[in-house]
Amino acid sequence: MSSEPDKSRYNILEVKLNAQSNPIGILILIITSSALITFWPISCADSTSYPPSADPQSQEITDIEPKLLSPVSPTWGFTLFLTGNWDGQLGPCGCSERQLGGIDRRTHILNSAPASGRLLLDAGPLINSEGRQAQLKLETFLLSLQHLQYDAIALTGPEMILLQENLPLGPDDRPPIIATNMPPEVRLEFAAVAYLEKNLRRGGENLDCLILALPDPQSMVGRWSSQKLQLQDPVSSVIEILTALNIDPHQSHNDKFVIVMLPDDNEFLVQQIKQIPALDLLVRAGYGDMPELIENSDNTPPVVTTGKLGKYVTKIELPISSSADVKKAQFEPIPIEEDFPQDPKIIEFFNNYQTSLKIENLIDSPYLPRQALDDDNTFTGSLACADCHADVYLIWNNFGHAHAMETLINENRQYDPECVKCHTIAMEYEIGYRSMEKTPHLADVGCEMCHGPGLKHRINTYTMYQEQFFTCEKCHTHENSPNFEGQREEYFQKIRHWQEPRIYWK
Ligand code: HEC
Ligand code: HEC
Ligand code: HEC
Ligand code: HEC
Incomplete structure (x- = not known):
C-alpha cells in the first residue's frame, strides 16, 4: 500500500x-x-492511491466537516x-x-x-x-x-x-x-x-x-x-x-x-x-x-x-x-x-434498464460468455448434499449465503448479471446458474460454490472432495464486502460447519 x-x-x-x-x-x-x-x-477505494484504514468503523461519513458542502458564498459566481x-x-x-x-x-x-x-x-x-x-x-x-x-x-x-x-x-x-x-x-x-x-x-x-x-x-x-x-x-x-x-x-x-x-x-x-x-x-x-x-x-x-x-x-x-x-x-x-x-x-x-435485462434474459443468452469445466463433473445443488450432510445443510440454510438470491429479488436485481454472478452458483460456467426456472437449485451461494461440483462425490463418497472451487475473496471483494479483509476470522466463524480446525482453507 x-x-x-x-x-x-x-x-x-x-x-x-x-x-x-x-x-x-x-x-x-x-x-x-x-x-x-x-x-x-x-x-x-482505489487502494493504490487511497488505502482504506484498517478499522472501517473509523471511516464514518459524519467525519466530513459540514462547511465542505458550501465553502464559497452562494450569492454569485x-x-x-x-x-x-x-x-x-x-x-x-x-x-x-x-x-x-x-x-x-x-x-x-x-x-x-x-x-x-x-x-x-x-x-x-x-x-x-x-x-x-x-x-x-x-x-x-x-x-x-x-x-x-x-x-x-x-x-x-x-x-x-x-x-x-x-x-x-x-x-x-x-x-x-x-x-x-x-x-x-x-x-x-x-x-x-x-x-x-x-x-x-x-x-x-x-x-x-x-x-x-x-x-x-x-x-x-x-x-x-x-x-x-x-x-x-x-x-x-x-x-x-x-x-x-x-x-x-x-x-x-x-x-x-x-x-x-x-x-x-x-x-x-x-x-x-x-x-x-x-x-x-x-x-x-x-x-x-x-x-x-x-x-x-x-x-x-x-x-x-x-x-x-x-x-x-x-x-x-x-x-x-x-x-x-x-x-x-x-x-x-x-x-x-x-x-x-x-x-x-x-x-x-x-x-x-433492469426490465430490458429481464426481457432480453441476458443471463441465459449467448451474450454472456461461459466457461467450460475441466472434467465431466457437474453441480447437483445444495439440497442434494443434505441427504448425507443434514447437519451441515441446516447450518448453511440458516445463514445469509442460503438467501443470497432472495436478497437480489428484494432489490429487483435478480436479472442483472453483474449482481447475480456472486449471489448464485457458477453463473460464469456452462453448467452454472441460468434462471430461477431452469436452475433453481443453483441459486444462492450454495455448497458447491465453495466446494466445487458435487456429482462425482455424491455417486462415490470416497471421491476426494477437498477442493476449493472459489475462495471467499472471489465474492468478498473490497467493494462488496469492505469488512471482510479486517475480520476474516470472524467471517469464517460465522459460517463454520466443520469439526476440526479448518485445514484446507488458509
Ligand atoms: C451419499 C452421501 C453423500 C452426499 C450426497 C454428499 N456427501 Fe459429502 N461426504 C459423504 C461422506 C461419506 C464423506 C466422508 C466422511 C465424512 O467426512 O463425513 C463426505 C465428505 C465430504 C466433505 C469433506 C471432504 C473431505 O475429504 O474431508 C465435504 C466438503 C463434502 N462431503 C461436501 C459435500 C457436498 C458439498 C455435497 C453436495 C454436493 C456432498 N458432500 C454430498 C457423503 C455424502
Ligand atoms: C459466490 C460468492 C461468495 C463466496 C465464494 C463467499 N461468499 Fe460469503 N457472502 C456472499 C454473499 C452474496 C453474501 C450476502 C448474502 C445475503 O445476505 O444475501 C455473503 C455473506 C457472508 C457472510 C455474512 C456477513 C454478515 O455480516 O452477516 C459471511 C460471514 C460470509 N459471507 C463468509 C464467507 C466466507 C468465510 C467465505 C469463504 C469461505 C465466503 N463467505 C465465500 C457471497 C460469497
Ligand atoms: C463480487 C461479488 C459481488 C457482486 C458482483 C455483488 N455482490 Fe452483493 N454481496 C456480495 C457479498 C460478499 C456480500 C456480503 C457482504 C458482507 O456482508 O460482508 C453481498 C451482500 C449484498 C447485500 C446485502 C445483504 C444483506 O442483507 O446484508 C445486498 C443488498 C447485495 N449484496 C446486493 C447486490 C447487488 C444489487 C449487486 C449488483 C449491483 C451485487 N450485490 C453484486 C458479493 C457481491
Ligand atoms: C462459503 C463457503 C462454503 C459453503 C457455502 C459451504 N462450505 Fe462446507 N466448508 C467450507 C470450509 C471453508 C470448510 C472447512 C474446510 C477445511 O477444513 O479447511 C468446509 C468444510 C465442510 C465439510 C467438512 C466438515 C468437517 O467436519 O471437516 C463438509 C462435510 C462440508 N463443508 C459440507 C458442506 C455442505 C454440505 C454445504 C452446503 C449445505 C457447505 N459445506 C457449504 C466452506 C463452505
Missing part, C-alpha cells in the same frame, strides 16, 4: 481567466486542503460541475451500507447553481465493458445525463463505437458529445460535435466558455481499430479549432475560458495538451479515487480529475466581481452520500 499522497502541493494554484466583460488577468485558485484531508472514501470515470457504476458503489455514489442522487447538487451561470460536463468514460449489457447501461447513462441537463460530454473511442452500433438514441436523447479530433465527416457519422460554446451569465457578468474534448487515438488499437472511427492528432486538432475560432493558441489571455476534456487516462497526452497556452482548464478522467487538483508548477493550465465510480461531483467555483481585485476560485470534491434525495426520473430510467 502506498502512503498518503502529499497534500501540501494542492494548496495554491494559479489559473488565468478572462471574463469577457471584465478582463481580470490572473486568478488565484485556492483549494480547501481540508476538503482533501478530512474526507476518506469508506469503500470501493460561475460554477463548473465536473464528473467522469464512472466505470459503469450507475448506483452507489458496492453491496454494503454507507456507500457513496449513484447517478440518481445528485440532482439537487447540480441544481444548486442557476443553469445560466453553470457548466455541467462529463469527461467520460461512462462504461468499462462491452457487449449487450454495456450498451443498455450506456443508454441509461446518456438518458440520465440528458435529464440532468449536462451541457456536453466526452466519450472514449470504444464507447462511441458502441453507441453508434445499436443504440436507438437520437441526438435529442443525450447531451452533445464532443470529439474535437475527429475528421468532420466522421464526426457527422458519429453525431458528435467539434466543440461547444456556452456563455455563462451571472450578476451582470459574462464568461464565454469553449469546451473541447480529445478521445485518445492511442486507445483505438487492436480490435478497436475501426475504419469508421478515426481520431486525429490531439494537439494539432486543438490548434486547428482554436485558430478557426479566431483564438490565438499561443496566447494565454484571450476572450474565452477554454476547457479540454480527456476521457482516456493518458499521462503523456495530458502533458502534451498542457503546453498549449490558450487553454484554461484540463479535465482528466481516471487517476485516483476521488477528485484531485493536480499541480501546475509553471504557467500551464491546472488539471482536475473527476474521481471515479460516480462517488463525487467536482465543483469549481469561479467567483467574479465587478471590482478588479484578484479573485479566488475554489475546487471542491462533493461526495454523493447515501441519504441524498433520489431523482424519480432517473430511477425510472434505471428500472427500464
Whole structure:
C-alpha cells in the first residue's frame, strides 16, 4: 500500500481567466486542503492511491466537516460541475451500507447553481465493458445525463463505437458529445460535435466558455481499430479549432475560458495538451479515487480529475466581481452520500434498464460468455448434499449465503448479471446458474460454490472432495464486502460447519 499522497502541493494554484466583460488577468485558485484531508472514501477505494484504514468503523461519513458542502458564498459566481470515470457504476458503489455514489442522487447538487451561470460536463468514460449489457447501461447513462441537463460530454473511442452500433438514441436523447479530433465527416457519422460554446451569465457578468474534448487515438488499437472511427492528432486538432475560432493558441489571455476534456487516462497526452497556452482548464478522467487538483508548477493550465465510480461531483467555483481585485476560485470534491434525495426520473430510467435485462434474459443468452469445466463433473445443488450432510445443510440454510438470491429479488436485481454472478452458483460456467426456472437449485451461494461440483462425490463418497472451487475473496471483494479483509476470522466463524480446525482453507 502506498502512503498518503502529499497534500501540501494542492494548496495554491494559479489559473488565468478572462471574463469577457471584465478582463481580470490572473486568478488565484485556492483549494480547501481540508476538503482533501478530512474526507476518506469508506469503500470501493482505489487502494493504490487511497488505502482504506484498517478499522472501517473509523471511516464514518459524519467525519466530513459540514462547511465542505458550501465553502464559497452562494450569492454569485460561475460554477463548473465536473464528473467522469464512472466505470459503469450507475448506483452507489458496492453491496454494503454507507456507500457513496449513484447517478440518481445528485440532482439537487447540480441544481444548486442557476443553469445560466453553470457548466455541467462529463469527461467520460461512462462504461468499462462491452457487449449487450454495456450498451443498455450506456443508454441509461446518456438518458440520465440528458435529464440532468449536462451541457456536453466526452466519450472514449470504444464507447462511441458502441453507441453508434445499436443504440436507438437520437441526438435529442443525450447531451452533445464532443470529439474535437475527429475528421468532420466522421464526426457527422458519429453525431458528435467539434466543440461547444456556452456563455455563462451571472450578476451582470459574462464568461464565454469553449469546451473541447480529445478521445485518445492511442486507445483505438487492436480490435478497436475501426475504419469508421478515426481520431486525429490531439494537439494539432486543438490548434486547428482554436485558430478557426479566431483564438490565438499561443496566447494565454484571450476572450474565452477554454476547457479540454480527456476521457482516456493518458499521462503523456495530458502533458502534451498542457503546453498549449490558450487553454484554461484540463479535465482528466481516471487517476485516483476521488477528485484531485493536480499541480501546475509553471504557467500551464491546472488539471482536475473527476474521481471515479460516480462517488463525487467536482465543483469549481469561479467567483467574479465587478471590482478588479484578484479573485479566488475554489475546487471542491462533493461526495454523493447515501441519504441524498433520489431523482424519480432517473430511477425510472434505471428500472427500464433492469426490465430490458429481464426481457432480453441476458443471463441465459449467448451474450454472456461461459466457461467450460475441466472434467465431466457437474453441480447437483445444495439440497442434494443434505441427504448425507443434514447437519451441515441446516447450518448453511440458516445463514445469509442460503438467501443470497432472495436478497437480489428484494432489490429487483435478480436479472442483472453483474449482481447475480456472486449471489448464485457458477453463473460464469456452462453448467452454472441460468434462471430461477431452469436452475433453481443453483441459486444462492450454495455448497458447491465453495466446494466445487458435487456429482462425482455424491455417486462415490470416497471421491476426494477437498477442493476449493472459489475462495471467499472471489465474492468478498473490497467493494462488496469492505469488512471482510479486517475480520476474516470472524467471517469464517460465522459460517463454520466443520469439526476440526479448518485445514484446507488458509
Ligand atoms: C451419499 C452421501 C453423500 C452426499 C450426497 C454428499 N456427501 Fe459429502 N461426504 C459423504 C461422506 C461419506 C464423506 C466422508 C466422511 C465424512 O467426512 O463425513 C463426505 C465428505 C465430504 C466433505 C469433506 C471432504 C473431505 O475429504 O474431508 C465435504 C466438503 C463434502 N462431503 C461436501 C459435500 C457436498 C458439498 C455435497 C453436495 C454436493 C456432498 N458432500 C454430498 C457423503 C455424502
Ligand atoms: C459466490 C460468492 C461468495 C463466496 C465464494 C463467499 N461468499 Fe460469503 N457472502 C456472499 C454473499 C452474496 C453474501 C450476502 C448474502 C445475503 O445476505 O444475501 C455473503 C455473506 C457472508 C457472510 C455474512 C456477513 C454478515 O455480516 O452477516 C459471511 C460471514 C460470509 N459471507 C463468509 C464467507 C466466507 C468465510 C467465505 C469463504 C469461505 C465466503 N463467505 C465465500 C457471497 C460469497
Ligand atoms: C463480487 C461479488 C459481488 C457482486 C458482483 C455483488 N455482490 Fe452483493 N454481496 C456480495 C457479498 C460478499 C456480500 C456480503 C457482504 C458482507 O456482508 O460482508 C453481498 C451482500 C449484498 C447485500 C446485502 C445483504 C444483506 O442483507 O446484508 C445486498 C443488498 C447485495 N449484496 C446486493 C447486490 C447487488 C444489487 C449487486 C449488483 C449491483 C451485487 N450485490 C453484486 C458479493 C457481491
Ligand atoms: C462459503 C463457503 C462454503 C459453503 C457455502 C459451504 N462450505 Fe462446507 N466448508 C467450507 C470450509 C471453508 C470448510 C472447512 C474446510 C477445511 O477444513 O479447511 C468446509 C468444510 C465442510 C465439510 C467438512 C466438515 C468437517 O467436519 O471437516 C463438509 C462435510 C462440508 N463443508 C459440507 C458442506 C455442505 C454440505 C454445504 C452446503 C449445505 C457447505 N459445506 C457449504 C466452506 C463452505
